[in-house]
Amino acid sequence: MSSLDEKIEEAKKLSMHIVKESEEEKLMTLSVGPQHPGTGHFRFIIKLDGDYIVNVDLDLGYVHRGEEKMCEYRNYFTNIPHLERPVIHDSANITYSYSLAVEDLIGITVPRRGQFLRALTSELDRINYTLYWLAIYGIFLGHSTMFMWPAADRELVLDLLERLTGHRITHAFNIPGGVRNDMPNNFKEKCLSQINYLEKRLKEYEHIFYNNPLFRQRTEGVGVLSKEDAIKLGVTGSVLRASGVPYDIRKVEPYDIYNEIDFNVQYMKTCDSFARAYIPFLDVRESCHIIRELLDKMPESGDVREKLLSNIKGPPGESFKRVESGRGALSYHLVSDGTSRPYRVKISTGSFRNIIALPFLLVGSKLGDMPAIYWSLNYWPIEADR
C-alpha cells in the first residue's frame, strides 16, 4: 500500500469520531443580562444564526418584590411609600392611579387645587422619567453626548420636584384624598422659567440626536411593529402611539382635571424604532405645554387635601383606575372587604405589556439592531416585575 492510501485510511478512521453539526447546533446562544443590561435586572436569551436573531426567550422576574402581596398587609396610606419603589423616577404616576382607585372606592373627590397639583407632579415626573430613559438610550447607541445632556437637564425638573414635594425621587406626595402639601412661595415663577429653559434645550436635542443621520440610520425602518400587531399584542403608551394609534389615557379616559386641559396626543405612523424613540420626546414637549397650562388655570388658593382618617376603611367593593404614565397605561384594581386593608391589589404596568412585543420585533433582525429595538420599548424591569 502506498503511503497516500495509508493516510486516507487513517483519515477515515479519525473522521468516524467527528460528529456532524446539526442544524440546531449551528445556532449560537447569547444571554443578555441578567446583570443590569441597562435599567435593571432582567435577561433575554437570544439564539443567533450568524448575525441574525432566530429566537428570543424572555426571562423576567429577577426583581420581583411582591408589591401586590405587600399591599394586603398595610393600610391604604402606608401602602404609598413602598408602591412607588418599582419606578422611582416616575413615582408620582404610580401612586397617582393608586390614589384615584382608593378615592373611587371610598367615594370622595379631591379639592380642585389638589387635582391641579397632582397633575403637575405627574407631568414633571413624566419629563423626569423620559429624560432619564433618553439618556440611557443615547449611551446604549454609543452617543455619549446624549447621555450627558438629558442627565444634566433632568436637574431642572428634579429641582422643581424637590421644592414642591420634598424629594427628588420617590416623593410620597400623592395620597388618597389629594396631595401632602401646597406649593411653596415663588414656585410658579421658578417652574415657568425652568420649564421654558428646558423647552429651549429640547430643540438642541433634536439637532444633535433626532436629526443626526447616524441615529436615524440606526433606528429608521428597524423593528417595525405594525398597527394591527401593536393592537393584537396589547402594547401601550409610546409604543402603541408610535404604531399609529392615537391612544392616550389622559384623552380617552380623562382623570382629575385632564378634561379641561387642551393638549394633543402625539403619534406617528412609521411604526419603527425611530418613532418609538421620538414619541416620548414629543410627549415631553407636550408636558411642558401642559405644565404651563396647569399653572395658568390653577385656582389661586384652596384646599389641596381631603382629610381622611389614617386607618380609613374601604367599603366592600372593587375599583379600577388607570393613568397614563411615562411608559403607558398604569392601572390598579383594588378589592376591598370592608377592613382598613385592601383585600387584593392588582397592578398592571406599561412596562410589562410592552416587553411582550420584544421577541416579535427581534426575530429576523440583526444582533446589532438589538439595543435600538430593546430601548425603544420604554421598558423598566423593576416596574414590570413589581
Added chain:
Amino acid sequence: MNTASGFIRALESGTRHLFVKRFTLRYPEQKLKFVGDGYQFDPKKGVGIAGLRGRHILFHDKCTGCQLCSIACEGIAEAIAMVKVDEQWKQNKKSIMPQIDYGKCVFCGLCVDACPFYALYMTNDYELSSYTKQHLIYTPSQLAIKPIDNGEVEIKIDSRGASHG
C-alpha cells in the same frame, strides 16, 4: 433631511455647547438651598408645609409620648422605637420619646403627618452617613438638635444657560 446638513447641524449644536455654562453642582463645596426649614405638618388644617424631607427634629417640650408616630411607621419601615428619656416633662408622664433608625427610614414623612402635637418635623439635614449602623440610630436628644443649614446655591438661568450660582 440631507445627510450632510444633518451632520453640520449636529456638529454646530455641539460646538455651540462649548460656550454654555457648566451645569454641575460642586458638592460638597457648594450646597443646594432648599425652601423653608424642611417638611412640616399642621394637624389642625390637615396639610403639610413644603420643604425638604431630611432628618427629623423632635421638640421635647411638645412631645407627649403618645406613640402615634411609631404606629404610623409600623407598616412602612418600623424605624421608630419609643425609648425612655431621663427628662421630666409634665405633658409626657411616661417619659418616652421616639428614637429613629436612619438605616431603615425611607423619609416619607408620614410620621410627621401623624403627630398631633407639633412635636415632630423634618429638617434640611440630608448628610447622615456614618461608619457604623449603630451611629445611624438617632436618640431623642440627638433628634432635638437643630441642624446647621449652609446651603446657598440655587439654579440660575441666563443667556449662557443654566448653572448653579
